[in-house]
Amino acid sequence: MQLAQYIDHSYLRPDCTEQVIDRLINESMTYGFKAICIPPMYLQYAREHAEERSFLLCTVAGFPIGYDHVEAKLASLQRSAALGADEVDVVINLSAIKTGHWSITKSELTALRDNALQCSVTLKCIIEAQLLTESEIMHICEISNELKLSYVKTSTGFFGDPVREETIKLLRRHLEPGIRIKASGGINDYNEAMKMIRAGADRLGCSKSVSIVKGTMQSFE
Amino acid sequence: MQLAQYIDHSYLRPDCTEQVIDRLINESMTYGFKAICIPPMYLQYAREHAEERSFLLCTVAGFPIGYDHVEAKLASLQRSAALGADEVDVVINLSAIKTGHWSITKSELTALRDNALQCSVTLKCIIEAQLLTESEIMHICEISNELKLSYVKTSTGFFGDPVREETIKLLRRHLEPGIRIKASGGINDYNEAMKMIRAGADRLGCSKSVSIVKGTMQSFE
Numbered sequence: 001m002q003l004a005q006y007i008d009h010s011y012l013r014p015d016c017t018e019q020v021i022d023r024l025i026n027e028s029m030t031y032g033f034k035a036i037c038i039p040p041m042y043l044q045y046a047r048e049h050a051e052e053r054s055f056l057l058c059t060v061a062g063f064p065i066g067y068d069h070v071e072a073k074l075a076s077l078q079r080s081a082a083l084g085a086d087e088v089d090v091v092i093n094l095s096a097i098k099t100g101h102w103s104i105t106k107s108e109l110t111a112l113r114d115n116a117l118q119c120s121v122t123l124k125c126i127i128e129a130q131l132l133t134e135s136e137i138m139h140i141c142e143i144s145n146e147l148k149l150s151y152v153k154t155s156t157g158f159f160g161d162p163v164r165e166e167t168i169k170l171l172r173r174h175l176e177p178g179i180r181i182k183a184s185g186g187i188n189d190y191n192e193a194m195k196m197i198r199a200g201a202d203r204l205g206c207s208k209s210v211s212i213v214k215g216t217m218q219s220f221e
Numbered sequence: 222m223q224l225a226q227y228i229d230h231s232y233l234r235p236d237c238t239e240q241v242i243d244r245l246i247n248e249s250m251t252y253g254f255k256a257i258c259i260p261p262m263y264l265q266y267a268r269e270h271a272e273e274r275s276f277l278l279c280t281v282a283g284f285p286i287g288y289d290h291v292e293a294k295l296a297s298l299q300r301s302a303a304l305g306a307d308e309v310d311v312v313i314n315l316s317a318i319k320t321g322h323w324s325i326t327k328s329e330l331t332a333l334r335d336n337a338l339q340c341s342v343t344l345k346c347i348i349e350a351q352l353l354t355e356s357e358i359m360h361i362c363e364i365s366n367e368l369k370l371s372y373v374k375t376s377t378g379f380f381g382d383p384v385r386e387e388t389i390k391l392l393r394r395h396l397e398p399g400i401r402i403k404a405s406g407g408i409n410d411y412n413e414a415m416k417m418i419r420a421g422a423d424r425l426g427c428s429k430s431v432s433i434v435k436g437t438m439q440s441f442e
Contacts, residue, residue, distance in 0.1 A: 014286045014380055015352060017320045039288035041316055041325070061293070063286065065235045067260035068293075069300040072282070076293035095262055099238045104262070131236055158379075159235055 002032065003190075006197060008058050008087075008182070009209040010037035012157070021046050028055040031213050035087060037205060040076060043083040058087040058124075064156035066091030066126070070108045074115050081119035088116065089124040089153055089182070089205075097136055106143050113147055124151035124182055124203075129167045130160035137167070141174035148178070153205065155185030162186025165199045172200030190215025223253065224411075227418060229279050229308075229403070230430040231258035233378070242267050249276045252434050256308060258426060261297060264304040279308040279345075285377035287312030287347070291329045295336050302340035309337065310345040310374055310403070310426075318357055327364050334368055345372035345403050345424075350388045351381035358388070362395035369399070374426065376406030383407025386420045393421030411436025 009028050011020050016039050024036045025046065035056035038046060043059055061076035062068050070093075077088050090112055096104035109125060116123035127140050144152055152171055154163045163185040171181050183196040184205030193204055193212045206212055230249050232241050237260050245257045246267065256277035259267060264280055282297035283289050298309050311333055317325035330346060337344035348361050365373055373392055375384045384406040392402050404417040405426030414425055414433045427433055 012286075014288065014315045014349065015319050016288065016316045019320075039286075039316055040290050040293070041288045041314060061289070063289070065233075065260075065284065067235065067237065067262045068282070068284070068297050069261050071300045072261070072289075072293045072297035075296035076289050079290040079292045093262060094235045095237045095260055098236050099240075128235065 003193065003197075004032040004209075004213050005034050006193070006202070006204050007033045007209045007212065008035040008037040008184075008203060008205045009033040009055075010184075010205050010207050012037065012039060012060060012063065016042065018042070018045055022049065025050045025053070027210055029053070031210060033209055034203065037089065040080050040083075043080055043085055047084040056086040057084055058089060059085045061088055061090045063089070063091050063126075064158035066093045066128070067095045070111055073108070074111060077112065077115055077121065077123075078119060081121045085121055087122040087124060089126055091126045091128065091156060092140070094128050094131060097132065097140070102139065102143070105140070106147070109143060109147055109149065113149060116150075122150050124153040125149055126153045126156055128156060128159060129154045129171075130163070130185065134170065137170060138174050141171065144179055145176045148176075151180045151182055151203070153182035153184055157185040157205070163196065165195050168196055168199035168201050187212070224414065224418075225253040225430075225434050226255050227414070227423070227425050228254045228430045228433065229256040229258040229405075229424060229426045230254040230276075231405075231426050231428050233258065233260060233281060233284065237263065239263070239266055243270065246271045246274070248431055250274070252431060254430055255424065258310065261301050264301055264306055268305040277307040278305055279310065280306045281310045281312075283312045284310070284347075285312060285379040287314045287349070288316045291332055294329070295332060298333065298336055298342065298344075299340060302342045306342055308343040308345060310347055312347045312349065312377060313361070315349050315352060318353065318361075323360065323364070326361070327368070330364060330368055330370065334370060337371075343371050345374040346370055347374040347377055349377060349380060350375045350392075351384065351406070355391065358391060359395050362392065365400055366397045369397070372401045372403055372424070374403035374405055378406040378426070384417065386416050389417055389420035389422050408433070
């Protein structure tokens with residue numbers, strides 16, 4: 001097992017520059033990260049500056065708050081696909097869930113799933129788990145199973161507490177085995193990263209990816 | 222002068238529910254706020270639950286990080302207009318500015334302005350001033366003047382320090398008189414609100430609007 005192959009090397013702060021993208025590309029070439037996860041506006045730059053790349057291009061939509069119209073999320077996803085994104089992490093409509101409008105959640109996820117399929121991008125649905133109750137998370141798992149989603153991602157990293165091991169275990173228990181899990185939000189060191197993987201995470205979203213894999217080199221086998 | 226008529230009574234956190242919208246509507250009827258500023262997904266609900274309203278419906282797009290594709294922002298704006306929004310506050314592409322791609326900023330703002338005009342909504346461009354240098358703010362003012370934008374709004378309230386009086390004065394000095402200014406981000410009491418108005422703000426984005434106008438009743442004339 002190569003820890004780096006679990007990591008989406010990410011920078012999603014509003015002040016992201018081309019210099020940051022250059023760094024993510026270089027570090028991903030050096031350490032072998034699975035993907036870089038970057039703002040939509042930098043997809044074209046990243047594609048042009050990493051033609052012979054060994055990593056996937058991942059971006060976000062409806063980020064970091066999922067209450068925008070589904071039309072906006074779909075427009076974002078389609079444009080990102082056209083610009084070469086392999087994966088798009090979309091924030092679900094948390095407000096709809098908090099108001100109990102599960103039909104909105106389901107119809108939105110259906111539209112996103114269908115569009116992602118048409119555009120040949122891998123969809124990851126960000127559920128912002130730390131703001132949800134256990135029963136809300138389980139309801140999302142049911143919908144995800146029914147829609148056969150590709151990926152559930154725990155958090156944006158912008159709101160609330162860091163991702164918890166227990167959340168990953170809960171998701172793993174309630175999601176069908178075919179649905180993968182991306183743990184994200186406050187995974188800052190090697191031990192945290194390993195805890196998430198042992199709990200069932202298939203992918204990690206991290207910005208401190210380099211120091212995480214450097215931790216590996218000393219203690220990981 | 223009625224302070225409430227300067228205020229966009231706002232709730233834009235990811236956990237916004239219909240109960241919050243009900244509260245914003247009721248408080249706006251009671252205190253006479255200029256607008257309610259709410260997540261896109263609640264526009265229809267607000268319109269249906271405040272048919273005889275005395276306030277404007279305002280929402281956001283590309284919020285709170287402006288690095289999404291312009292196609293997504295336009296799709297959001299158009300859908301919000303179709304659902305009855307009077308005003309849309311859109312976050313500009315801060316990443317483009319930080320990388321020095323002013324042509325992206327300008328072409329995006331041109332597309333947004335033209336679309337807002339077609340849809341008959343008032344566009345407010347959120348510049349996230351507290352993350353910009355003075356020279357970047359002045360450059361945005363030049364573009365805003367050239368494009369004859371309706372409104373420049375200081376901040377989303379999600380990143381960095383509260384809005385400063387000096388920023389409003391800087392904007393007022395460099396923007397054409399016809400371009401209005403919305404101050405937002407951390408305006409928590411009556412004194413802060415009055416400082417912004419005296420510095421040149423035409424509108425205030427606040428969530429603590431009720432306690433702000435209650436401050437008025439004691440000390441404002």
